[in-house]
Amino acid sequence: MFELNSVLERDSVLVGHFPLCQLRLINDAQFPWFILVPQRNDITEIYQLVEEDRQQLMAESCLLSETLHDAFSATKLNVAALGNQVPQLHIHHIVRYETDRCWPAPIWGKLESIPYEREKLAEILQKVQSLLNDDLTLSSDAAELYY
Structure with a gap:
């Protein structure tokens, strides 16, 4: 059974x-800022995935990238798999704007995170879920945030 890293959770x-x-x-x-986490245990690098999973990861990443870029009118999309602090393979997809506080530098370690307010969290989840509805099995946990 797949186990998610506790920091990512x-x-x-x-x-x-x-x-x-x-x-x-x-x-x-x-x-x-979204992450894709392949549901495979003991994987820290993309090359460790079997070929079929690597192809699927690329397809999911490209679909997510295009969706986020268009939906949020991004200046740039930063896509990266670092894993220096959390070794479990996860791919960051970060929407960037020339007006964001870190532009044009990377965001890593620059700002203290500011958690979403409940309403804004529900709004962004609903937006992304509706755009990816045909390709994504929705989380019932996330749906509870709408109410």
């Missing part, structure tokens, strides 16, 4: 499931 909200990955929203209202 603590710092994010489950949006839903793609065929391979959990889609999670990082709980920092300063950026639309």
Whole structure:
């Protein structure tokens, strides 16, 4: 059974499931910031995935990237798999704007996170879930935030 790293679980909200990955929203209202977490245990690097999973990860990442770029009118989308602090493989998808507080530098370690207010969290989850409805199995946990 798949086990999510406790730091990823603590710092994010489950949006839903793609065929391979959990889609999670990082709980920092300063950026639309999502992560894809392949539901495979003991994987720290992309090359460790079997070929079929690597292809599926790329398809899910590209779909998410295009959706986020368009939905949030991004200046740039930062996509990265660092894993220096959390070794479990997870791919960051961060919507960036020329007006954000870190632009043009990376966001890593620059700002203290600001958690979403409940209404804003529900709004962003609903937006992304509705855009990815055909490809994403929705999380019942996230749906509870709407009420």
